[in-house]
Amino acid sequence: MVETERLRLRGWRPADAVVHRELWTERDPRVPPPRRISADGHPSIEELEAWIRGAPREEEPRLLVVELRESGEMIGYCGLVHNPAVPEGEPELAYELLRRHWGRGYATEAARAIVERARAAGYPRLWASVRDWNTASRGVLAKLGFAESGRVEPDAVHGDSIFTTLAL
Template sequence: MAVVTETKRLRLRLMKWDDHADIMKIFSDPVAMRYYPSMKNDEEGNFWINWTLDNYRKFGVGLWVVEDLATGEFLGMCGLVPQKVDGNVQMEIGYLFVRKHWGKGYATEAALACKEYGFNHLKCDKLISLIDPDNQPSIKVARRIGMEYIKNITKWNKTIAIYHVENR
């Protein structure tokens, strides 16, 4: 298991093909996927894993699996994802969690670990999060890790809010 980083309660590790069933716990949940264009079927889940593994190869980062440090239980995904915004590639802190684990601070803890990784290991000047403007829980996570709203853009055929934090 290729561990990227750990926090007090969480392990963030590289995704692998064996994670498909766990990832589908998020992608097949209409509530968890409310702010995405649509839920994902098994084939789209496979495409997602392949896209993530490709990000690892090309950029050295991507979404990582988040596990409970004590039990190893799959909680969700969080990581650094290269995203094209206004013609430039920027590093996004992205996060998706299994609904039964919402409200426990896992997304904030994992996103904070990704922020620290981006600033300390990758030496990023700034990090962004791309969030549906109606997704208040994700906006709260972004704000808790020090991000501020910049503006709305159109991406993935919908309005997306950009939040960012600078490395100071």
């Protein structure tokens, strides 16, 4: 578990599937279809519960639930993930918060805690890919010191993915 002034980042519980699915329903329509709720309603809450139950508990890197310390309310997730598009041993920072919690600095606070955890774990560098249209996430990454790497994956339909890095 990781704690900040206002947040607690912890492992997943099956009950978190309800909020996790809410995150899926809120995604921007420009997000590629495999990362949005399908026309036939997948992933379902049950499918997300199964994903949570099957996820490694202590393996790093991993995503953690972000909750408000004061209330215990889950507001999203933040952590590190493997991305085959970046060098081995250099994980990608990922985060997503419910829209009703945007604009309060929570994403930056949670991501900063994950960056510090990654630094302490000895990772040499972190990556973060972000769609060119996602100005809010681009702002979070800039506040954390991520810089554009010069690598861009063009996508005329969903928006180009910009790869950013942070040397630790």
